Amino acid sequence: PTGAGDGAEGGAGAYAPWDRSSLSIDALLAALEACKAFPRPSSATTSLLEAADLIVELRGYLLKTSWSDAASWTSLAEALEDTRQDVDMSQKDYEEVNEIQLEMKQVHSTFEAAVAAALTSGGASLSPSGWSHATITTVTLQSALDDLRAFPRQSAKGRTLDEQAAVILSLRSALQSCVPDVAGSWSALYAVLDGIEPGELREMEEVRSAWKEVLEVRDALEAKLKEALGTHRSVRGDTTGGASGGEVESWSHEAISTAALTEAMEQQVAFPRSTDAGTSAA
Structure with missing residues (x-):
């Protein structure tokens, strides 16, 4: 023995x-x-x-x-x-x-x-x-x-x-398979998280951390979209006198760009789940 x-x-x-x-x-x-x-x-x-x-x-x-x-x-x-x-x-x-x-x-x-x-x-x-x-x-x-x-x-x-x-x-x-700057790559993670039954498994530290990370990514994408909405717009210039003596406002379109906004919108739409604010912004 x-x-x-x-x-x-x-x-x-x-x-x-x-x-x-x-x-x-x-x-x-x-x-x-x-x-x-x-x-x-x-x-x-x-x-x-x-x-x-x-x-x-x-x-x-x-x-x-x-x-x-x-x-x-x-x-x-x-x-x-x-x-x-x-x-x-x-x-x-x-x-x-x-x-x-x-x-x-x-x-x-x-x-x-x-x-x-x-x-x-x-x-x-x-x-x-x-x-x-x-x-x-x-x-x-x-x-x-x-x-x-x-x-x-x-x-x-x-x-x-x-x-x-x-x-x-x-x-x-x-x-x-998740990449922060690739919104659609987070779909698989959401599928896993949604499939975890309520109870002790959902309270596991690693599960809670995954939720924290994915929500931070969602918030960052929405913040990027809101920032893109507020920038690269036409710019209002100084008021000048017109030919008839009235005041005329001048505007500049030099700063206008749609690239950043388009990218932010595409990312927002591709992300598997958005808040109401994010959906409205997109």
């Missing part, structure tokens, strides 16, 4: 892998075969053989597992679920089965912790100069989520992490 006391917690639910250096089935398997070969076993021997068969099976599956391969625990999990409750085991055998159960629990917790850790980094970043998408990555979170989903047992905590990770992966993927 693996050594008692292995699997020290590394913080935030993560554990160190158990020591497998003493794990073996060779000696037990040889003794088991020798007992099975005896022509007339007693009832005690029969019970011992049943317990040994179970331990050999569990150790064999345990030897094929890896703390870095979530799917490798499937056969062991199935064997534990199918374990006969009427097998008469010694206290030592019970302890070994319990240790195997504990190791599975700890490796599962470690996969959950990896998802939780990946959720805390890899999103958009905000600095005094504005939002940056250069920090966005989905690789680590996707890998951690794949491992969690591949593990044969799931907990309530794991299912919650799965939901959170799925939302954040969609959010980050949408954000990676």
Whole structure:
């Protein structure tokens, strides 16, 4: 069996892998075969053989597992679920089965912790100069989520992490396609945000930050449109005397330009969602 006391917690639910250096089935398997070969076993021997068969099976599956391969625990999990409750085991055998159960629990917790850790980094970043998408990555979170989903047992905590990770992966993927000066590029992000059900998922910090960013982009586009409406117009000059002695106002069209206004209007129309003020201005 693996050594008692292995699997020290590394913080935030993560554990160190158990020591497998003493794990073996060779000696037990040889003794088991020798007992099975005896022509007339007693009832005690029969019970011992049943317990040994179970331990050999569990150790064999345990030897094929890896703390870095979530799917490798499937056969062991199935064997534990199918374990006969009427097998008469010694206290030592019970302890070994319990240790195997504990190791599975700890490796599962470690996969959950990896998802939780990946959720805390890899999103958009905000600095005094504005939002940056250069920090966005989905690789680590996707890998951690794949491992969690591949593990044969799931907990309530794991299912919650799965939901959170799925939302954040969609959010980050949408954000990676968003460009501040390309209004239409924000449609995918709105689709993701609108699809998040009300409740705890909407209250996640990264979701709230995405809403903040997209609303800031919307407000900036509307401000740009309002600015364009107020500039590059005809300019009123000084009042001069006319030929008939009346006063005549002079106007200059030199400053008139439609380029900035046209661009601002196109951006406003292309943005997936505007305020009433922005719609009126466009």
